[in-house]
Amino acid sequence: MIAKPYDFLVIGSGCAGLEFALDAAQHGTVAIITKKNKAESNTNYAQGGIASVISSDDSFDQHIEDTLIAGAGLCNPDAVDLIVREGPGIIRELIGRGAEFTSNNGMLDLAREGGHGRNRIIHARDATGREIEMTLLRAVEDNNNITMLEHHFAIEVITEHHLGRDVTRHTENKHCFGAYVLDTNTGRVETILARATLLATGGAGRVYLHTTNPEIATGDGIAMAYRAKARVANMEFIQFHPTTLYTPDSDSFLISEAVRGHGGILKNNDGEAFMSSYDDRAELAPRDIVARAIDDQLKKRGDECVFLDVTHLHEKDLKTNFPTIYSTCLEYGIDITRDQIPVVPAAHYICGGVWTDLDGATTIHGLFAAGEVACTGVHGANRLASNSLLEALVFAKRAAASAAVYIKTAELPDTIPDWDDSGTSETEEWILISHNKKELQQVMWDYVGIVRSDLRLERAFRRTRLLYEEVEGYYKRNAVSVPLCQLRNLIAVSYIIIRSAMMRKESRGLHYSTDYPATSTQARNDTVIG
Ligand code: FAD
Ligand code: SIN
Numbered sequence: 001m002i003a004k005p006y007d008f009l010v011i012g013s014g015c016a017g018l019e020f021a022l023d024a025a026q027h028g029t030v031a032i033i034t035k036k037n038k039a040e041s042n043t044n045y046a047q048g049g050i051a052s053v054i055s056s057d058d059s060f061d062q063h064i065e066d067t068l069i070a071g072a073g074l075c076n077p078d079a080v081d082l083i084v085r086e087g088p089g090i091i092r093e094l095i096g097r098g099a100e101f102t103s104n105n106g107m108l109d110l111a112r113e114g115g116h117g118r119n120r121i122i123h124a125r126d127a128t129g130r131e132i133e134m135t136l137l138r139a140v141e142d143n144n145n146i147t148m149l150e151h152h153f154a155i156e157v158i159t160e161h162h163l164g165r166d167v168t169r170h171t172e173n174k175h176c177f178g179a180y181v182l183d184t185n186t187g188r189v190e191t192i193l194a195r196a197t198l199l200a201t202g203g204a205g206r207v208y209l210h211t212t213n214p215e216i217a218t219g220d221g222i223a224m225a226y227r228a229k230a231r232v233a234n235m236e237f238i239q240f241h242p243t244t245l246y247t248p249d250s251d252s253f254l255i256s257e258a259v260r261g262h263g264g265i266l267k268n269n270d271g272e273a274f275m276s277s278y279d280d281r282a283e284l285a286p287r288d289i290v291a292r293a294i295d296d297q298l299k300k301r302g303d304e305c306v307f308l309d310v311t312h313l314h315e316k317d318l319k320t321n322f323p324t325i326y327s328t329c330l331e332y333g334i335d336i337t338r339d340q341i342p343v344v345p346a347a348h349y350i351c352g353g354v355w356t357d358l359d360g361a362t363t364i365h366g367l368f369a370a371g372e373v374a375c376t377g378v379h380g381a382n383r384l385a386s387n388s389l390l391e392a393l394v395f396a397k398r399a400a401a402s403a404a405v406y407i408k409t410a411e412l413p414d415t416i417p418d419w420d421d422s423g424t425s426e427t428e429e430w431i432l433i434s435h436n437k438k439e440l441q442q443v444m445w446d447y448v449g450i451v452r453s454d455l456r457l458e459r460a461f462r463r464t465r466l467l468y469e470e471v472e473g474y475y476k477r478n479a480v481s482v483p484l485c486q487l488r489n490l491i492a493v494s495y496i497i498i499r500s501a502m503m504r505k506e507s508r509g510l511h512y513s514t515d516y517p518a519t520s521t522q523a524r525n526d527t528v529i530g
Helices: 015-024 060-070 077-096 128-141 220-227 257-261 287-301 315-321 323-331 388-406 430-447 454-477 482-503
Strands: 006-011 030-033 146-149 152-158 178-183 188-199 238-245 265-267 306-309 341-350 353-355 367-369
Touching: 006 015, 006 178, 015 030, 015 128, 015 188, 015 388, 030 152, 030 188, 060 077, 077 388, 128 146, 128 388, 152 188, 152 220, 152 482, 188 220, 188 388, 220 353, 220 367, 220 482, 238 257, 238 287, 265 287, 287 306, 287 341, 315 323, 367 388, 430 454, 430 482, 454 482
Parallel strands: 006 030, 006 188, 030 146, 188 367
Antiparallel strands: 152 178, 178 188, 238 341, 265 306, 306 341
């Protein structure tokens, strides 16, 4: 069933999708599709905050330098320059829309996180993402040019391939015309046409067994773009957050980096503070260093977790600044004002993604990408803490401006074929889908984690290939469903991560290989697939 064409189709309702929609709505009609409830996104769980140069003792140059250092030689300096300089404007706009950030005596409170040379993290206590998400959602609800379609799952972006033309990675003039979308309320696949489409589908943390990301983070946008033959880059750089609550049987709850910024100390099971033996910046070293140090402690000592100790900090201060962390830990029987917090690293953020230029355009005309799904060049080989919300908002704005120009001359084909599900039946063998997902996540955790080697990557490659063949088989036989499509996307993203990791014959930033422990002086190139 073909719905009427929109000027802009936005896939995803996190901060990137909402920011783009609000700007694009000044130029035409916008549909936002989102696979669950509209607030469900990585954005909604962001804790620490959003980095920006606000204080008079800070400078753009210092924020740029900190970002480039964390990025380990792979950032695009132009992209970094952009987000840093446009940061204060983004913060002002959020406040103008009604966002309430933590302040003291009328001044924004600026927190500190790893890798930052200054206090520059604007936050809403320890629930910054929720404040941003709710602020943007309120503005979207008030905008008559924007239609929000919840429980709509994008299956594929539509290109010339769906018109029966041969599209390869080398085809120069590929275009996107919208997306095939499964309405999970009705079970029907709709064709949503649009002059410009934004991928704002967020990250892919669910590729791994342990992750801070909610269930939506299955890398759908990266997988769709890859299948549509867009360029994807730097996918080996997976950021593992050093500190998530150690609870073997439940999802990994984040203990914000701001807790270390506040004075939290990492200790091993013998009570030794170990970070200064790994890096002079100790607890405030960038995440890759802290996560690897913890991994080293766990492997060397055979322990299951390390501890984050904040018991020396002021009780009232902890409860005021970290109310979510305090109350969640309490649910697990840990009173952070008295007990050390057991922590382990977990997959947190994907630095690579769908390659874009500085205006959020991908290598497919009419297809834009912003937020965690995109690889803009800002993060290089390792993202600096709290630069993600900033990048998502800045690049969503830029993508909206460039998409508004694009739609003026964009043409849609006269007809687009309906989604073809002939020859398929209702989904069989659910147990195989859930079992294959667990197997994939375990393989990725064991072999493509914080420390990698050629042997582990080859093993992961072989296992993933088998899973790919099985799941492609189901996909051909069965009607589309969200679990099946997500599994297929997780496998595609895992495959790209493994291949990218195999291509990088050095250690840099978040990619550490025991076979190539040194950082090459020559290999300052992006890993490009497609
Ligand atoms: P998201 O916010 O993840 O939104 C993606 C949207 O796409 C969702 O609405 C999802 O449902 C939808 N979607 C996905 N696939 C489909 C599909 N196939 N069809 C339809 N809809 C789809 N960054 C910081 O800078 N500071 C922080 O303090 C911080 N803390 C974090 C804490 C946690 C626990 C986590 C998980 C991340 C944190 N990050 C932080 C990272 C940051 O939150 C994310 O990178 C950022 O919010 C991504 O925004 P986004 O709009 O790109 O994607
Ligand atoms: C955190 O609060 O530690 C997360 C910050 C981030 O991911 O940038």
